[in-house]
Each structure stands twice: as structure tokens, then as C-alpha cells.
Amino acid sequence: MEVSCAFPTALDSPDHIALAEELGYARAWVYDTPQQSPDVWMTLALAAARTERIGLGPGVLVPSLRHPMVNAAATATLAALAPGRVAVSFGTGFTGRRAMGYRAITWSFMEAYVRAYRGLLRGEVVEWEGARMRMLHPDGHAPARPVDVPVLIGALGPKGHRVARELGDGLYVTLQLPEFATEYSWVPYLVWGTVLDAGEATDTEHARHAAGPGWALAYHGAYEFGGPAAVRELPGGAEWLAVVERTPAQERHLAVHRGHCVELGEADQAAWRAGGHRMLRDVTMTGTRAQLRERLAEVAAKGVTEIVFQPTGPDVRGELERFLDAATA
CATH class of the missing domain: 1.10.150 (DNA polymerase; domain 1)
Incomplete structure (x- = not known):
């Protein structure tokens, strides 16, 4: 199981992603939460310039926040800045919509959006909102189409499962792990928590x-x-x-x-x-090193192929080091 990390997009996220690369994390995902974060694409572009190996991607994009052409152009830009390192994940919008008073988008909208977005990256003419369009970027303005970037779908129920199976390259999961996760070859699982010292209580x-x-x-x-x-x-x-x-x-x-x-x-x-x-x-991936190793083995048996750890608190380096040590021991 790969060990990756995630960050709630902040001004220091590019530096934290560079740190994660130094420590050996496989991939860094950042959140699309404009009501409380800087722009996800700007942050990833800065991270691309400061790193050489680590995978990069938004986890997850909320389709209603941008026109599919905007996300396609941003994806192509990041793919040019970090060739071979980019993956994109979409979700219906927990924080990205509910924190602004909206409900999650419908799966029918998600399906139509991802179809249009993927079609644009392939260089096709697609229809969106009654108009026909394609990426017209000349040489030097974006990579030549097709732009081949893996797309993952965040899904927990049957409707999302169908869309992910039909249109996605993997399943991006958080909050809970659905039974159908075992049907996918790529399953990043976003978790929070910390490594406790032996005997450390949960209220420290x-x-x-x-x-x-x-x-x-x-x-x-x-x-x-x-x-x-x-x-x-x-x-x-x-x-x-x-x-x-x-x-x-x-x-x-x-x-x-x-x-x-x-x-x-x-x-x-x-x-x-x-x-x-x-x-x-x-409710979090919290425990001693031995307990975390047991928990990670359990989720791996349920289909998780990539554990995605988001550190919080004042000691980001320390949390990244402790989790990676526990996960790879």
C-alpha cells in the first residue's frame, strides 16, 4: 500500500508538499475548498515548481465550482509543469459546497461534467450548457491533446459507484470505506489522526x-x-x-x-x-505505532491501495515523520 498525504490547501502547502517529497511520501493531494483556502490550482503549480518526484493532484475537485473548460485547462497546465505526476479526483462536495450553504451536486451532473472534462482533455468537441467547444490551445499554451491524466471519483453509494466504474480510473474515498472498494485497482483512502506514544491518552x-x-x-x-x-x-x-x-x-x-x-x-x-x-x-486513524499498523492492514484487506494522511497541528514535519514511520515499519 502506498503512503501519501493530503493538505487543506493553505499558503504554506507548497512547502509542506516539498517536505513530504523529502520524507518519501508517494503523492500529495490538496483540497478544493475556496471558502477557506487559497486556490487549489495555484497551490499545485507552486508545489510542482518546488518538487521533482512526488505525485500531485486536487483531492477532490467540486465540479460546480468551475466550468469544465477551466478545470481542463488547469489540469493541462499542471501536467505540463509536472509531467507524469498528476492525477485528478472529483467529488460531489462536502466542505466545498456545504460550507457555503449548498447541498451536494447530483450524480447526473457529476457524470455529465466528467464526460465533458475528459472529452476536452482528449481534444474532442464536447457540448456543455447548450454550446459546443473544444480546447483550442496552440503550441506553447498547453500540452498537445490528448492530455492523459488519471481521473478518480469520490463515491460512497451505488450511484457514485456506477459513475466511478464507467468514467474513473480509481475510487477516492473518505469518511467511510464502501464494500465495493475491492472492485477497484486504485483506491486512495483519506484519513486523519496521529501516532500516540505508548500510554498516551486521547485527551492530551x-x-x-x-x-x-x-x-x-x-x-x-x-x-x-x-x-x-x-x-x-x-x-x-x-x-x-x-x-x-x-x-x-x-x-x-x-x-x-x-x-x-x-x-x-x-x-x-x-x-x-x-x-x-x-x-x-x-473515528480517526489514531493509535500507537503497532495499533496503526494493524488498522492499515485492515483497510488494505478491504481494498485500499493508497493511504492518504492529512497532518494537522503545529508540528507538520513531526506528524508526517511519525505516520510514515508507523505505516512503513
Whole structure:
């Protein structure tokens, strides 16, 4: 199983990607979350200029945020800057849409979008929004078509599974691992967490900073997919809701996603203090080195071919080093 990393796109992400290459990570994925991040394509271009080997790609692009021609042109640009190192993943939009108050896009839209996007990269004339178009880039403005870049699809259910099987080169997974993952030859699995020292409790400052942002996704996801009732079933869920529900309903998504994948928001901190940290090992890839090796073997048996670790907290180098050491021991 390959060991890759991910970063919630930030101004220092290119430097962190260069560090990941130095340490030996296979690939670096960065998020398409414009409501809280710099532009994903600019960040990847800077990373391409600072690296030589590591794979690069957005994980995941949200189709509704850009015209397919824009993403096709950006993909071609990155492929020219980092030849042979680029892969692109698409998703329906968790943070990338819900944090702005939208629901996820439909799978019919995803299917049409990926078909148009892939057709453009092949140099074909495609139809989008009632108009026919193709990439017209002359020599020196983009690589010659076709631009051959692997495309992965983030899917958890049957509709996404069908689109991924038909249009994708692999399955990009986070939050949970579907049973159909074993049907794919390339399955990156995005995880959060940290390597604990022997005897280290789940409520230490290290655990809170390094694994807390990933742990908080359990509350964000429960609220978005199951509503308040689902959150109340979690340790500290009532305390989390009490903070979130102070925000007017029409802006509540702003409170839910504050600090998403980066730091603990006010609601997340309330849940942590109320004992929510007790489920840290259950909802993140957190444990001792030996425990993590067991967990990684379990997900590999379920179809994962590439573990994708997102470090958080003040010591990015330390978290990258500890996880890679545990994963490759």
C-alpha cells in the first residue's frame, strides 16, 4: 500500500508538499475548498515548481465550482509543469459546497461534467450548457491533446459507484470505506489522526491538535447527513449542538464548518471538553505505532491501495515523520 498525504490547501502547502517529497511520501493531494483556502490550482503549480518526484493532484475537485473548460485547462497546465505526476479526483462536495450553504451536486451532473472534462482533455468537441467547444490551445499554451491524466471519483453509494466504474480510473474515498472498494485497482483512502506514544491518552494537547480536526469531522458529517438527532448520539453531541444552534438557521453551516480539517471550532471544542475525545481512536486513524499498523492492514484487506494522511497541528514535519514511520515499519 502506498503512503501519501493530503493538505487543506493553505499558503504554506507548497512547502509542506516539498517536505513530504523529502520524507518519501508517494503523492500529495490538496483540497478544493475556496471558502477557506487559497486556490487549489495555484497551490499545485507552486508545489510542482518546488518538487521533482512526488505525485500531485486536487483531492477532490467540486465540479460546480468551475466550468469544465477551466478545470481542463488547469489540469493541462499542471501536467505540463509536472509531467507524469498528476492525477485528478472529483467529488460531489462536502466542505466545498456545504460550507457555503449548498447541498451536494447530483450524480447526473457529476457524470455529465466528467464526460465533458475528459472529452476536452482528449481534444474532442464536447457540448456543455447548450454550446459546443473544444480546447483550442496552440503550441506553447498547453500540452498537445490528448492530455492523459488519471481521473478518480469520490463515491460512497451505488450511484457514485456506477459513475466511478464507467468514467474513473480509481475510487477516492473518505469518511467511510464502501464494500465495493475491492472492485477497484486504485483506491486512495483519506484519513486523519496521529501516532500516540505508548500510554498516551486521547485527551492530551498533542492528540487534540494533531487528531482533533479529523475527529471533529464526525460531528460535521453527522449533522450534515443525519441532522441534530444523529449528533446527539455522539459523546459531547449535545454540547456541540448547543453552540451551533446559537447561530441563525440560515447561517448555521458557517458554524458547523468553522475550522474544518484545520482546527477545532467553538462547537468542536465544547464537544471535546464534554468527553467527545473518547471516540478519537474510533473515528480517526489514531493509535500507537503497532495499533496503526494493524488498522492499515485492515483497510488494505478491504481494498485500499493508497493511504492518504492529512497532518494537522503545529508540528507538520513531526506528524508526517511519525505516520510514515508507523505505516512503513
